[in-house]
Amino acid sequence: MTRKGILFVISGPSGVGKGTICKRLLAKMPDVYLSISATTRPPRSGELHGRDYYFLSRADFEHMINNNEFLEYAKVYNNYYGTPAAFVQDHLEKGNDVLLEIDIQGAMQIKKNFPEGVFIFIQPPSVDDLESRLNLRGKDSPESIQKRLSTCKWEMDQYIHYDYVIVNDDLQEAVRLLEAIILAERCRVK
């Protein structure tokens, strides 16, 4: 009997560094698979269908919405983004663990559709720290940073809906904790 895989959903405030943590984790644990999103936006230079995204037509995407084929989806400006359930389910059936990086709203949609997932919240050491990270990106205006910070204060309280919290004050330590959570969950008695 093959063990079923586990879905690990990684979320947290924007700018918290969850993308970097996931990338490092995947380098350390090659037996964990990253969930690939679908989108209707056109591919950018260097992006590959089936690696970076599944690039779909609007008609195909809406067809999948109507068939409940997404664990979550959202419309951002004029494009759809979503997590196809089939990719995740196929891997879980094969006994592979799947890592899914997503914003807080998306994570909450997934929790409704797939409550057996393991939900991990990445938290900045403090709101101040997050502010300096957003500034560091150098591509946001002060007004946009202020708006995002107030969203963030709300977002930081959302950890309560998650199974685990990792405070990202040291990247290496955060990756070590994420790895520990994956190893521990594999030992859990269901």
Add this chain to the structure above:
Amino acid sequence: MTRKGILFVISGPSGVGKGTICKRLLAKMPDVYLSISATTRPPRSGELHGRDYYFLSRADFEHMINNNEFLEYAKVYNNYYGTPAAFVQDHLEKGNDVLLEIDIQGAMQIKKNFPEGVFIFIQPPSVDDLESRLNLRGKDSPESIQKRLSTCKWEMDQYIHYDYVIVNDDLQEAVRLLEAIILAERCRVK
């Protein structure tokens, strides 16, 4: 606000190697404290009160039983053995995690008295493997081994009452998994 410590209860069939796993874990994680048992048996050469055991008189031990001062206790032949609650509680209050190695019966008593503990079951790769381990000790008769094996088959099914199972087919890997469970539990949202 100091975080409260976590009690990790390590149990499993006799001969499975849980003592060795705990020893190695403590060497890797000096911020985890090993629970010290109390007993009425006399100290053996080299054993120290407060390090190896709390060596108590029968009257003191029975007084503590009557005051519900044990997380669990048992009478083996003519001596008492027990886990004083105060040692564990004091450390947890200070925010220290405590490791407690105990047989299956003892673990189930602790679960009744302290359900907020994290219960970890160490499992041999197979009953055959356990048999060879018991033989390797070289100090048990074939009859005694047979009797212990049939107990063991029952014991191996008891994992169902635990939070985690670690299969001990490789000592280093088993220690790594125990460490992962401790790190992960520290990240859990209560």
